[in-house]
Amino acid sequence: MSTGNEERILEVRDLKVHFPVAKGILFKRHIGDIKAVDGISFHAHRGETVGLVGESGCGKSTTGLAILRMLPVTAGEIIFEGENIANYTKTEMRSVRRRMQMIYQDPFGSLNPRMSIATIVGEPLVVHDMAGSRAEFDERIAELLEIVGLDPAMRGRYPHEFSGGQRQRIGIARALAVNPDFIVCDEPVSALDVSIQAQVINILEELQERLGLTYLFIAHDLAVVRHISDRIVVMYLGKIVESASRLDLYHEPKHPYTKALLAAVPIPNPRAEAAREHIFLEGEVPSPLNPPSGCHFHPRCPYVTDRCRTEEPEIKQAANGHSVACHLFD
Amino acid sequence: MPAILQVKNLKTHFFTDAGVVKAVDGVSFDVQAGETLAIVGESGSGKSITALSILGLIPSPPGEIIDGEVIFDGRDLLELSDEEVREVRGNQIAMIFQEPMTSLNPVLTIGEQVAEPIEVHKNLPRDAAMARCVELLAKVQISDGENRARDYPHQFSGGMRQRVMIAMALSCSPKLIISDEPTTALDVTVQAQVLELLKELTQEQGAAQILITHDLGVVARYADHVNVMYAGRIVESGTAISIYDDPRHPYTIGLMASIPNLDDDVKEKLIPIEGQPPNLAKLPPGCPFRPRCRHAIDRCAVERPELETVADEHKKACWIDVNGQ
Numbered sequence: 048m049s050t051g052n053e054e055r056i057l058e059v060r061d062l063k064v065h066f067p068v069a070k071g072i073l074f075k076r077h078i079g080d081i082k083a084v085d086g087i088s089f090h091a092h093r094g095e096t097v098g099l100v101g102e103s104g105c106g107k108s109t110t111g112l113a114i115l116r117m118l119p120v121t122a123g124e125i126i127f128e129g130e131n132i133a134n135y136t137k138t139e140m141r142s143v144r145r146r147m148q149m150i151y152q153d154p155f156g157s158l159n160p161r162m163s164i165a166t167i168v169g170e171p172l173v174v175h176d177m178a179g180s181r182a183e184f185d186e187r188i189a190e191l192l193e194i195v196g197l198d199p200a201m202r203g204r205y206p207h208e209f210s211g212g213q214r215q216r217i218g219i220a221r222a223l224a225v226n227p228d229f230i231v232c233d234e235p236v237s238a239l240d241v242s243i244q245a246q247v248i249n250i251l252e253e254l255q256e257r258l259g260l261t262y263l264f265i266a267h268d269l270a271v272v273r274h275i276s277d278r279i280v281v282m283y284l285g286k287i288v289e290s291a292s293r294l295d296l297y298h299e300p301k302h303p304y305t306k307a308l309l310a311a312v313p314i315p316n317p318r319a320e321a322a323r324e325h326i327f328l329e330g331e332v333p334s335p336l337n338p339p340s341g342c343h344f345h346p347r348c349p350y351v352t353d354r355c356r357t358e359e360p361e362i363k364q365a366a367n368g369h370s371v372a373c374h375l376f377d
Numbered sequence: 378m379p380a381i382l383q384v385k386n387l388k389t390h391f392f393t394d395a396g397v398v399k400a401v402d403g404v405s406f407d408v409q410a411g412e413t414l415a416i417v418g419e420s421g422s423g424k425s426i427t428a429l430s431i432l433g434l435i436p437s438p439p440g441e442i443i444d445g446e447v448i449f450d451g452r453d454l455l456e457l458s459d460e461e462v463r464e465v466r467g468n469q470i471a472m473i474f475q476e477p478m479t480s481l482n483p484v485l486t487i488g489e490q491v492a493e494p495i496e497v498h499k500n501l502p503r504d505a506a507m508a509r510c511v512e513l514l515a516k517v518q519i520s521d522g523e524n525r526a527r528d529y530p531h532q533f534s535g536g537m538r539q540r541v542m543i544a545m546a547l548s549c550s551p552k553l554i555i556s557d558e559p560t561t562a563l564d565v566t567v568q569a570q571v572l573e574l575l576k577e578l579t580q581e582q583g584a585a586q587i588l589i590t591h592d593l594g595v596v597a598r599y600a601d602h603v604n605v606m607y608a609g610r611i612v613e614s615g616t617a618i619s620i621y622d623d624p625r626h627p628y629t630i631g632l633m634a635s636i637p638n639l640d641d642d643v644k645e646k647l648i649p650i651e652g653q654p655p656n657l658a659k660l661p662p663g664c665p666f667r668p669r670c671r672h673a674i675d676r677c678a679v680e681r682p683e684l685e686t687v688a689d690e691h692k693k694a695c696w697i698d699v700n701g702q
Contacts, residue, residue, distance in 0.1 A: 102566060102567075103564055212653065213653075240419040240420055240591070240654060241419055241591055241632060241635065241636060242419060242631065242650040242654070243649070243653070244635070244636070244649075245636070245637075245648065245649035245650070246649040248637070249646065249647055249649060252646070267564065269565070270594070270636070270638060271637055273637065273639055274641065274644065274647070275637075293644075297639070297640070297642075307566055308565060309639065310569070311565040313594030313595050313597060313598040314594055314597060314598075314638055314640050315593035315594045315596070315597045315621070315636060315638060316621055317597045317600075317618050317621050318621075319597075319640060320594075320597045325569070325573070327570055327573060328566045328569075328570070331535075331537075331564070331567055
């Protein structure tokens with residue numbers, strides 16, 4: 048799906064999203080920050096899919112929300128179609144939001160149960176003054192439902208009448224209503240049954256081809272991310288540890304965390320599984336309130352050295368846009 | 378190898394206002410000593426209800442086991458009194474549930490909970506049970522067991538809680554461990570740790586395992602035998618190798634084609650299974666997979682196929698001869 052287009056529709060530079068933590072009831076003291084996203088930089092070319100993977104607490108969803116400015120940005124730049132929107136006011140964001148939309152994880156919680164499908168899908172049109180006449184509005188709703196594979200006759204129905212997969216299609220139709228260029232997909236298939244996931248993934252791929260969309264695809268399922276993405280960014284505790292093309296990341300993973308993450312994902316083929324090297328990490332992802340010193344991954348890393356405990360590795364560019372943050376590759 | 382568990386024609390139905398939900402509708406399978414049998418299926422396929430039926434944990438009403446036998450150790454568990462079942466459950470058959478958050482009691486310490494089955498089933502005094510508990514925690518790689526046993530579940534992370542569940546399950550050296558989606562709530566690196574630990578410890582004790590999951594990757598890595606369930610029945614069963622090399626039921630073939638593989642280099646289009654899983658209260662006559670099946674013939678609409686042998690140990694319930702290749 049890569050178009051070979053080198054135009055950067057999105058460029059994130061040194062993005063930080065910190066959440067202050069306060070203690071005490073009457074006199075709240077600021078005791079620290081959760082550095083959910085702590086200085087990450089990456090970009091997306093127009094028409095491509097950038098996958099963002101990592102385990103819970105790595106900051107992948109926070110990144111998605113911050114790019115859409117649905118969370119306050121602590122520092123850094125978010126350059127979207129040439130404008131730095133990191134400090135835009137609410138009014139300034141309105142026109143940008145038409146061009147960047149979001150598809151959520153939970154197909155049950157993200158649709159208002161009291162609104163009909165037509166109202167849900169049409170709401171962005173109303174908000175952005177794109178509704179036009181009644182007839183135009185109706186026509187647009189029918190068109191949107193059709194492109195996500197739903198029967199436009201269902202427009203008057205309510206969310207509870209739909210299955211998980213169909214609701215996710217409604218969420219996609221809503222995101223597409225205002226003709227966005229860029230969509231953040233936050234775990235769009237992880238709540239769906241296995242046989243339904245492929246339906247939704249295929250719709251996302253078809254729409255991308257047809258409409259030239261750019262996706263930031265956030266998920267914890269590496270097999271799904273690798274399937275849909277052109278490039279993949281791996282996060283761990285608020286930092287990017289590695290980013291590479293989908294081929295390089297799988298065949299030449301550099302960071303020990305990426306290797307372990309890949310090894311942890313079982314392949315649905317018993318013969319391939321038996322032949323694979325299995326790497327098991329110790330422990331779990333530490334609390335982002337009190338991340339380990341030096342390289343955040345050092346307590347779980349099989350190749351840890353003294354330097355890793357004290358000095359944080361910088362992210363370094365290698366060939367083919369493959370970059371890694373690890374002292375082993377200095 | 379002798380079968381340690383034989384399930385014969387198990388039927389568990391739920392009598393609801395919306396009609397009779399045939400959650401499990403005629404399921405038969407054996408579990409051999411020391412093997413891992415995976416039960417795969419989507420939500421509503423009946424895989425968890427099968428497990429709960431074996432353990433006598435079906436809430437009644439609305440649920441009822443209306444037919445079948447569950448032979449364990451020469452006895453039909455469904456014929457036993459509640460008291461007799463309690464002696465087997467947690468002792469010879471242990472269960473690990475999906476949600477380590479809700480399956481541990483938040484107001485009891487980890488030690489009390491791990492020691493409980495030992496006290497109940499092995500009649501050990503408190504201190505001896507506690508000492509065994511510390512040993513078990515060490516086995517599941519929780520260090521500093523003596524102190525950690527005094528902690529409460531909220532002080533443990535998700536992966537640690539699932540280790541505690543494993544420690545509880547192993548506490549009475551069961552012959553069979555049933556794990557229902559044991560790692561679905563966990564991150565992948567933690568999932569790998571927990572499943573590996575479960576495999577090692579069951580092998581060490583010579584226990585058999587029923588692993589219930591929707592993840593075909595987990596099945597490929599850990600299972601010896603596989604039952605694929607759809608709408609309350611087994612639609613295909615066989616050794617893991619035969620199921621993956623040569624799937625014969627259109628549903629199994631469809632599932633395999635619809636999931637992305639981590640090792641796929643070429644971005645091939647996924648082939649989804651069209652439609653939705655069926656409503657179990659309103660199952661169509663004939664084969665329940667027919668509305669989603671590419672190969673359906675007239676007969677599928679009227680007659681429900683039974684499980685038939687296609688090769689050694691490999692069975693499928695389908696009227697037509699489809700080949701995965």
